[in-house]
Amino acid sequence: MKKFLTALMLTATALFGANALAQAPNAGDPIVVGSKQFTEQIVLGKVIIQALENAGYEVIDRTNLGGTAVNRDALEAGEIDVYPNYNGTAISNWYRDIPWAQEAIGDGTSGDAYASFATVASYDAAIYDLIWLRPAPANNTYALAVTRQWSEENGITDLVGFAEYVNNGGEVVLSTGDEFAQRPDGLPSFYTTYGFELTEDQLIIIAGATPAQTEQALFEGANGVNVAMAYGTDGALLAYDFVVLDDPLGAQPVFQPTPVFRGEVIRAYPEIAGILNPIFAVFDNPTLQGLNASVEVDGLSADDAARAFLEENGFLN
Amino acid sequence: MNWTRVPGVASLLWATLAVVLFALATVSVPVTDPELREAVGETASFAPDTWLPVFSLSNRTVIDMRATNDVRVLGFGLFDAVTDAREALEADTVTVTLGWFAAFMALLEAALAWGFRQREEKLVRPLVRAAGIFIVIWSFYGHEPFWDWMLRGLFPTSPDLLYNTNTLVSLASQHLELVIVSSILTISIGLTLGIAVTRSTLREFLPLVSDVVNSGQTIPTLAIIAIMAPIIGFGFWPAIVALILYGLLPIVRNTIVGLEGVDPAMIDAAKGMGMTPAQILWQIEIPNASSIILAGVRTSVVINVGTAALGAYVGSGGLGNPIASGLNQSINPWVLLGALAAALLAILLDYILGRVEYVMTPKGLQIEQ
């Protein structure tokens, strides 16, 4: 056994040298696609996979890989070549430890779609050699959702109207996760931007809750909940027929799904951008909601949902 | 004659140790933030997101100046004096007095050495000591300057250090609440079940119960909690139900093993002396099985501490929260904070139950051990 281990280590060490020459992907090397572990990420991962396969690339499927940090680490380490990322996530997570980068992010950058994309794309290219393709127009940000019935009864479709309603003493019970309730750029940002505040009695804070959970609370109407924390592109919003209140003043960071590639891969296959950009351009909130819903609500597999989407929009030949 | 046995000498030794420990275990944190220093003496606002550890006789004064400019007192204190924050800032260093804990413990030992004669040692001393350690660790949770200092040292560049939505003490309280409520229920159910199936009238159910109990152990804890959530809902109770289901197994198993292991000759002798079945159970069987049963209880409670941490994923609160949030948002200091606190809590409960086990095992049974 000892001999075996030594031999293995020696071989491995010897191979490092060989690898030094072989680091850039050769033509024909498969592209590894990763994704985080929630529906939208998996579906977007599958969309990327099928689009690339359709274009004749060999692709390895590593979707559903892990949380944010796992995917990011894997991408930086070259274990995967691409995964769908969000500018909002990047801007609040990846440059914390780099003081100059952190400083250069101005107030309001995260709420501005273009500015935040420009910032993260340039930072990533400069610091990590990662290339952001064109972001989708969809915005998977924190949002407040209400039932359609409630929206129609009170004539409220955006946060301006909602703030007015609250300030006029309207009845509100909001179910939310703790993170959204306490992050400075979460609920407090809504307060300051739209000028309203909810009292403790008007909040039902579920620790660690996800939109699926808060929305279920809204759907069941438990504890008089009539507003729920949601993500902009939740599939469940369609299932429950909820209305997402618009955020016209951009109080929340913008989370636009964007494929992020290792630089080497894009340099080896520059035409990839031409394949994926048009597809991501189609993803607005309703499209992405529908796609997510077909998985989360209808129970289609992410593969089938992605294929159906691509076929419907004529991206497969 | 063993002179350390003399109460006066022993307590004197401990008290001396207390002073030494107090002197040694004091950590000084330099106040380097210029903004902070300038703010002293002004009424102007502090920068948001600043945590200010402050020297005090108390371990509970942590001043939270994020977002608002109020001075808020967080945490849970053992000693009650509060010093003015500004006064503390005028000094060059902020001192975190870890020594208080060591000193408290040493003084407690001194009190024990002074106050209790050997006769009571067996019962009182381990329990008082366990209680003392509990108070110390609990104060430790409340000593946020320490945690802040530690995390700052480990993660110098991280903008987030302490968990921002809740203090460690209240998280630990939630955790403890989960563990205590579930343990009380678990122990009652488990003991009843274990005792029931070892009675002659219900003995035929014993193999069934141990079979179910053993295969129940193969269900992953996370899965139990997860399955309970959609059925019962989110929050406290699904976690409790899961904790009960999972914690039941060691107690039932050990109760059965313990009671079955009682020497039949002993029971026979008791019967021969005219004891009723109830008397045999309470005076013979349970005392003789107590060490094994209590070992099961201990295992069960420790498992519950671990499972309760997973409760964060179904919104039950507790020390799993900073871990889960930290992992979600990749804020490592939160993860470490929650992990250390949860580990500490588990070890603490294990220790305390170990003392309880020791105290509650009949003396005659300890001799051969």
Add this chain to the structure above:
Amino acid sequence: MIEFQNVVKRFPDGFTAVKGLNLKVHEGEITVFIGPSGCGKTTSMRMVNRLLSISEGKILVEGRDNKDFPAEELRRKIGYAIQQIGLFPHFTVLDNIAVVPRLLGWDETRIRKRVDELLDLVGLDPDVNRDKYPRQLSGGQQQRVGVARALGADPPIMLMDEPFGAIDPITREVLQEEFLQIQKEIGKTIIFVTHDIDEAIKMGDRIAILRDGLLEQYDTPDNILAHPKDRFVRDFVGSDRSLKRLGLVRVHELMDTEKVPSVRIRDTVEKAEQVIKEHNVRSAFVVDDDGELRGWVDLDGIRHSPKSLLDAMTEADYHEIGVRKNNTAREALSAMVARSFRITPVVDKSGRLLGSITLKALQDLAEQGWGDEEGNGS
């Protein structure tokens, strides 16, 4: 065969268990180590096969220092049986007995033959017991297997540490007898440790009495009983040592074949009276033509029916009144005390009178020891 030369054993905690032991174990004999607990008997024995190291001095085995052998090799040629038996519960009887032969690399057929042979020797049916596991056997059977295992590779030397200690008294007697029989056949050199003086006297060709790590007395059982060296030995062998000594002697060693007061059943009464007076006894034995003991006649009987010896004699079964020549003197004594005889006949198994044994002879034997006591006295 085995020789202890100034052997000292000190344990790491400073306790000296053996303080300079000099002793020679003779070939083909059972040498018993005995003494109160803590006297160093087991320690001394365990140094022979180097289960314990020797602190000072040396032990010669077959004339060579036992340190010259590799420990394992040494142990493989010394049989080893202990009180707890120590059978390997996960091995069958066959595997247990085969341990040492296998360690020595014997081939399987030879091993099987040897195992069957040994099982026969210790009185277990090989076909029934060979493939059983130790826990399927009774205590006595296990001990038999233990002895067979110690004999496994036919070692010239055996060490036995209270091998019959854990067995009930009745089975122990049987095993002791059986083992003595076996020893007669195999003639091994044996060191036998016990704390039971009766066992020592019964089993030992020689007894070494140890006390606090020193050899107190080393002699044959008879001599030790007869001439205890000092008060310690005397106390150790017990106040009934005279009786014990009688236990050592067989009737045939003491019986008188010449001067036996016997008459034939057809002899006259006068002849009987004459024999009684001649031998200065109270009664004479009556035998028939085949020499078989039929009863006795005493002066009272003669006085009551002076005509016929047949009428005068008291008929009795030879089983009741006679002792056998292989009985111990102690048994003869109990028989005589029980029947208030001063003289008792010795018969063979078909009842023929071989000789007689007198209370006087037994008393003389027993008193030899007491007599010495005054000489060596305390």
Add this chain to the structure above:
Amino acid sequence: MNRIAMLGGLIAGLGFFFLPILNLKPNRLASGTSFNLLEFQGDDRYLMLFLLALIPIVLSFRNDAESRGWMLVGSGSLLFLLTLILPAGAGANLLLDPEAYLGEGAFIRNPRILPSGGMVLGLLGAYVTIFAGVRDLARAEVQMWVQAIATWVAPLIAIGLLVNGSFDVYSILVEFYANGAALEQKFVEHLMFVFISLGVGFVVGVGLGLWASRDERVAPVILYAVGIIQTIPSLALFGVLLVPLARLGDRAFLPTLGFFGVSLAIALVIGVSYVLLADREPARLKIVHLLATAITATVPLALFVGVFVSFLFRLANVGFTSGAYDSTTTTIFGLLAAALVTWIVGRWFVKPDGFLRTWLRRANWLLSGATTVAVIVLFVQAAGNSRVLGTVDSVSTLTIRDLGVSGIGVAPALIALTLYSLLPLVRNTYAGLNNVDPAIIDSGRGMGMTPSQRFFQIELPLAFPVIMAGVRNAGVALVGIGTVATVIGAGGLGDFVIQGIVNTSIDQILLGAIPAIALALVLDATLRGLEGIFTSPGIKQVQS
């Protein structure tokens, strides 16, 4: 009278009577309408379930154990199967016209049938009934294998039906068909966690247990240390490891190699000095010296093992799952299967002394060797894959992270799982070896067995059942704790569970939980089987 059977009937009956048996969900997320068995009254078949639940109660009054046992097994098995089959039919009917059952305005999209409490209790009741029946058979001294068959008939038929698609109407299977593609991969990952950590834990744990049993002074230290590890909540342990491993990952490879070498050299010096001096040292210094040796040796070894195992896992992962080395992996599995077959045939189906056995044994050696070589080849191939060290320019820029060690992911999961496996392994090894009767060891010594002969022929076989019990406990626990590893991004079956929690989808939770439970049960049974095979009958008797 068989009261267990009565209990079984009662459980099933109560479940059928009071609890909903099915839930019709309008879509994957929203909860829908529940249906009691009574609500299917129109169809007489469902009445059968009630009757079936009553049968065990009636049967329990019979007196002849054997015939009662057979009847109970029969009725229990029928109950088991029909509890699964009949609601499937009802569910299919419900799905024909879901609008009729769900309220107006329900968002109906691919409605699903979720089995509910009644069905769970029905199955539980059936299990209890079968259990009662088999107990009766055991009492009637029916042979073991007959009992085993009686127990497993119904579950096996159910599995057959499952494979056949008879239960496809249930939501968990719908979920499996939709999202189960990843199940195999997650399952394999989970299996690899368990095997690798159990394997490493076995070596370390048995080693420590051995040491503890040999040296009573270090025993409490070792036992206490592993006890503390077991106390730490799994989530916390994953969290605590995050920081040091992240730091370790940041280190460059070469300096770490240097550190490894230097600390190994220090350990060597201390170790050699211990060997040379130990006998002459006073006892207190000796124990300190021993501990120093242990610690200095442990640090570099732990480092090495941690990095090595992580790297190996990475190689294995790339090698087995990337699909790039299918020919090599197929070869490996082929060789492995062949080696297994030769081993099994050689051990049980061939005469002990025959020529065939010798031949098979040689073949087995050859095949095992070839498997090892094939695995090495695979690892070497994988090491050359650009996925493994692709971004590394040269050895000088190589960091430990490139070898697979990081704060999140597989490395901390493997390390934490290994640590968790230690307590049962150490404790049981210690207890097993310590409880071997000293007299037995003494006679082994007295007969001239060398220390290694004593260990392998006496101590190990006698302690084996206890050690194996430790392996089983550790294995079952690892399967469970392995599901938590998902939170640090290590993958495995926990992925489904966490996703199920996040999506409030019980189907998805079960998709992860059921294979995990099955894995734990199979692992337990397999290890039990191995234990039975390798335990001498001489010590088995006492245990039963």
